[in-house]
Amino acid sequence: MTDAPTQDATAAADEPVVPEAAPLPWADLAPEHFQLLRLAPLPTDRNSGARPLRFVEFGHAERHSKEHSLLRMEIRLPGQKVRKEQNVLDIRVDHDKRLVTIGPDSGLQIEPLNRGIGRFMLAQAVQWAQRKWSHYRLEGGALANKDALNEDTRLRRDHVLRSHGVEVEYADAQHLKGRYVETQVGELKGGWNTDKLQRVEMIEAANMLQQADQKLQEKEAQLRERDERVSKYRREDSGLRFTITCLVAFAVFQAGLLIWIATHR
Structure with a gap:
């Protein structure tokens, strides 16, 4: 009964110890x-x-x-x-x-x-x-x-x-x-x-950023110019709409006047 543990311990002692790899x-x-x-x-x-x-x-x-x-x-x-x-x-x-x-x-x-x-x-x-x-x-x-x-x-x-x-x-x-x-x-x-x-390279990256900033500014200027043109067209469109409304009102008034003259002779 006491031989088995002794044999296991002996076998364990006989096993070669593998050294850990150095870091x-x-x-x-x-x-x-x-x-x-x-x-x-x-x-x-x-x-x-x-x-x-x-x-x-x-x-x-x-x-x-x-x-x-x-x-x-x-x-x-x-x-x-x-x-x-x-x-x-x-x-x-x-x-x-x-x-x-x-x-x-x-x-x-x-x-x-x-x-x-x-x-x-x-x-x-x-x-x-x-x-x-x-x-x-x-x-x-x-x-x-x-x-x-x-x-x-x-x-x-x-x-x-x-x-x-x-x-x-x-x-x-x-x-x-x-x-x-x-x-x-x-x-x-x-x-x-x-x-x-x-x-x-660093200088290339700086040039790329500079060029990107210049292009961004150019795009912003183009957008502002476009917005100004759109605003101008809107103002002109509003003026044309007012003119057309006035002309339509005048035409209706003139037509009504002609009808009144024709019916009261």
């Missing part, structure tokens, strides 16, 4: 530098819906130590909240292993979709990593299964990765278990679709 450095790093991005107006997409002109904020920050480097990027949508894991991309560099990894583990989740944001963020990551660490390796990893549930979404994701020099392979015929292959950082490709997304 990643700069886990709470927040973006420090910001830039305005212009999302060009595009035709309505059957999956993502309407794609009007829109402006978003691109934020980033980086840290370096002897062992690690980190580039954290984030897209902020004015007037709209997104989930914590959306619109965030981490590029971590392990200098001891000469290895570059992409985070978060849930994958790059973009909102709004199909506006060029994903390619832009990956292009920034490639350019940043290639400045000093072209001889490092980009670690391969699994792709999120949820992206494979919609064929158009999966094809778009694979096209984006391959356009940056990252090869995608699948372990099944249904294309559900996908992964991106380990690649030399120097073999990656930067660049994004500038027809969809453009950087907006």
